[in-house]
Amino acid sequence: MSRKVLRDEAGMFLLAGTITTAFVGTYTVWAINKHPAAREKLAEELKGIDWDLTEAKLSDLPYLTAVIRESLRLYGLASVGAPRVVPKGGRQLGPYFFPAGTVVTTFPYTVHRDPAVFKNPLAFEPERWLNPTKEMESAMLAFGGASRVCIGRNLAMMELRIIVAAMLKECPNMSLADSCTDESMELEEFGALLPKARRCELQLKLEV
Known part of the structure; x- marks a missing residue:
């Protein structure tokens, strides 16, 4: 590969592997601070883990993983799945027929909020x-699916747990700052789904 190709590939890996994890992590911290019961359960589960946080220790914590998966379901950055072209002969999908050559794609945002799969989806x-049910696992597209799965998903999950x-x-003693509101954290399409304010501001209660 040429230097230009190497540079472009490296830039894409850096972008794909940083902004995604950063903003999903931002939304996860926001969500657990919005839901005290979830935060308490998570804090209780983490009590048994010492300060040396490693993937080996954290990957065995079921509620931590559940919190991150729920955050990925609601706030995953990928708004549009990888497109595919309908092959020769076309394909029938339920009551719909798609002619050959038609470009089709799946919207994770919509699938992740399907009430037929996820009870109380919002x-x-x-x-x-x-x-999780089999249908839930199949509908979870935060990292893509089948042959279009993100190669960095294991690294991303490790980073998010930590x-x-x-x-x-x-x-x-952290909590959400007054400036961090539902409006400031509203999902906004910007090539990826990002919080409107591009940040989640926190505050610390200092012990006297």
Whole structure:
């Protein structure tokens, strides 16, 4: 590969592997601070983990993983799935026929909010991932699906577990700042789904 191709590929990996994890982590921290019950359960689960946070320790925590998966379901950055072209002969999908050559895609945002798959789909309920159904697993497209799965998904999950665990253990007295509102955290299409304010501001209650 030429230097230009190498540069472009490296730039894409840096972009894909940083902004995505950063903003999903931002939304996860926002969500657990918006839902005290979820935060308490998470804090309780993390009590048994020492300060040396490693993937080996965190990957075995079911509620931590459930919290992150629920955040990915509601706030995953990918708004549009990878497009595909209908092959020769066309394809029938339910009552719809798609002619050959038609470009089709799946919108994760919509699938992740399908009430036929996710009960109470707009609610942040990590408990749903403690015993997910087969349909839920199939509909979870935060990292793509089948042959279009993100090659960095394991790294992303590792990073998100450490981000959330570190925030809760290092800053047990954190809370959302007054400037962090539902409006400022509203999803906005910007090539990816990002919070309108591009940040989640927190505050710390200092112990006297």
